[in-house]
Amino acid sequence: MSASAPSQVHFRTCNLCEAMCGVRIEVADGRITSIKGDDADPFSRGHICPKAVALRDLHEDPDRLRHPMKRTASGWERVSWEDAFSDITRRLHALQQEHGPHSVGAYLGNPNVHNLGAMMFGPGLLRALRSRNRFSATSVDQLPHQLVAHLMFGHQLLVPIPDIDRTRYMLVLGANPLASNGSLMTSPDVRARLRSIQERGGKVVVIDPRRTETANIANQHVFVRPGTDALALLSLLHVVFADTADNVRRMGRLAAFVDGLDSVVSLVRDIPPERTAPHTGIAPEVLRGIARDFLAAEGAVCYGRVGVSTQPFGSLCQWLINVLNIVTGNLDREGGALFTQPAFDVIGGPRALGVSPGSHGRWKSRVRGLPEFSGELPVATLAEEILTPGDGRIRALLTVAGNPVLSTPNGTQLDTALGQLDLMVSVDPYLNETTRHAHYILPPASVLERGHYDLVFHVLAVRNTAKYSPPVFTAGPESRQDWEILLELQHRLETLRDGRSARATLQYQALKRLGPERLLDVGLRMGPYGSRFHPLKKDGLSLAKLRAAPHGIDLGPLKPSLPGRLRGRSKRIQLAPELLVADVARLRAAFPDDAAPRDGELLLIGRRHLRDNNSWMHNVPGLVKGRPRCTLLMHPEDASRLGLTDGSDASVRSRVGEVTVPVAITDDVMPGVVSLPHGYGHQRAGIRLQVAGAHAGASINDLTDDQALDAVSGNAAFSGTPVRVRPAAPPAPPSPSGPATPAA
């Protein structure tokens, strides 16, 4: 027997979801032999979910692309980085010369936010494109949170974070952290954290059209008709204000820097729970009970996520949730909702290393006139911007870590549109439903071959911590990091446009040498805990300090920070931004008092499973094994009315499309509601995902409607898509007289 090399142990943060779990990775002979939770991580304390081991599977996946690929008439061919970069930038430049800067669009997907290098170098490339046609997964996700934070607190990332570890009452709308592991609430081992609310005598209440995994461990679950949460929140506020206490006093110290209380009070005066109950399905006494408990708790917080953002009144929901926390004195208070103080401060730190405070409506999309937010347009309009002829049409598209064919509304239409581009370039490790349309795919090095620090999720975490993860493996000489690809494209585009200048070349070379790590070091040193290059502050945080603490550093619980942390000119909280107040009229018009229910129509909602991650982890065998999960959940009453049995195939039809999926009958969904997970639909031809292809499922976004938006923000309104469901036609029996001949 030959002796094998001793194994090495690496500590790291898992970057697959927002929870930032510490992992302990053992490597022997260049291969991963184990991945476990890191017990010494001060934040996650050993917790991981089943996806952590996928870090190895993703790294080793034979389908993961390892060199640049070019699509040719005879199929995909390997090309050199040099040939790819030069041909791509030459063609992009030529298109922009001929058709203007906006003829090139860009779509940035979710994994960018989990990638230090992409976060730091993406903005440079986008600037170099000079295009107004920038899109991202933000507008199928948290756009309302950012718009509302921008309008109320003066910065798009000033998102109040639930103080889950100290609260005594947590009201959850449209989030299922037991499956998602928490979102805009980075909280590893969220189950334990929710349990401890209950252990200290507090309550967890979930409002959701489905009795979810989270609802199952909550003290109370309340069904709500999809898309009506804004009405419920208005009525909740009505009850709060009808309480005898003084409205100003109730806000406590916040009253000194809050503007607009009176407009909110008068807005909800005629919206008692009795008036909204017929729409929401929530009994008035239930809502009154919630208001009572919320007011009585020593520290209460209302938290709403994807289910209340991706709906027609997403911005109203996120606004009213903040309003509820503020008017009950629970913002900026222990046990309520607080702002973080991250070590790398993209909000309050140096401008050059920061994220802009946000902007709204500086320009509109060409076809539908949808407003820009912070330099981006709603992705629901991407397909029509490609398909609609005329000046300013998108002719070339760059996608970076995105799969919009499966993740954006009316994916079928986008699928068609992508096929009509003059040039499409995808920075992505997989040949999938989206990238199959690319002319070039540029695959980055694997996640374990790069250093990691969560620039974004520390901003959104329930506790202040900091951790740097060095690479586990060294990337080969032939591979490129995401940031290197983005920087190279940027530099070449700028050179083609502006000519070769000594200054630009120096800047490019300097950035290339610095890389994300050195920039991170600068940000940490300049940050609130940093050493600031000051000799007397040498104990402060720096990259070296983080390297010396491989499990991460605890910086303590969230602390009150207002009004100092507010941004914007007024440095005051805007409780009643005009844009949002005005949208209440649209809400009221959508739900008139005498509305009659629509016959036979069901409302479609999504769902997540612990073992999924949007569209891109179905190629990991360990995560897709077991019973198929892409099923249509349906209440027994609806199933029997429609003649559907458990496990039978149903055809689901919406305004934009039709899919066939097996039905799973359960009273976990409310009558009138059906649920399908997103991220499936891997049956499309030409993808290179062997495992996912064998677990194809159907894409919910072949049903969701690109015209259904939150009108204020332009966010996709997935929740509550009207659908009709019927038994799928059984496959035609084979004809007894051989193959059928076409009818004459």
Ligand SMILES: Nc1nc2c(c(=O)[nH]1)N[C@H]1C(S)=C(S)[C@@H](COP(=O)(O)OP(=O)(O)OC[C@H]3O[C@@H](n4cnc5c(=O)[nH]c(N)nc54)[C@H](O)[C@@H]3O)O[C@H]1N2
């Ligand atoms: N396992 C896993 N984890 C993930 C992901 C994943 O795909 N899989 N994705 C990651 C990403 S990108 C994100 S953004 C987060 C999202 O994190 P969460 O927001 O927690 O996501 P979901 O589990 O989809 O929870 C949304 C809930 O909203 C409910 N809902 C739908 N419509 C309505 C409505 O009209 N009103 C109300 N009140 N509820 C409604 C749904 O039933 C569902 O329970 O998860 C992240 N983590």
Ligand SMILES: Nc1nc2c(c(=O)[nH]1)N[C@H]1C(S)=C(S)[C@@H](COP(=O)(O)OP(=O)(O)OC[C@H]3O[C@@H](n4cnc5c(=O)[nH]c(N)nc54)[C@H](O)[C@@H]3O)O[C@H]1N2
């Ligand atoms: N109906 C419905 N639709 C939804 C949702 C829903 O709840 N319901 N949720 C929405 C939400 S919250 C989100 S965030 C979006 C996600 O939307 P997208 O970001 O468009 O989709 P993902 O499925 O996350 O695809 C990620 C892509 O990034 C690639 N990738 C993974 N890691 C890396 C990397 O390190 N570098 C690079 N360059 N590429 C990488 C993967 O191969 C994949 O192609 O989907 C949205 N779509």
Ligand code: SF4
């Ligand atoms: S919960 Fe999220 S961060 Fe933690 S191990 Fe699972 S995927 Fe990774």
Ligand SMILES: [Mo]
């Ligand atoms: Mo997301």
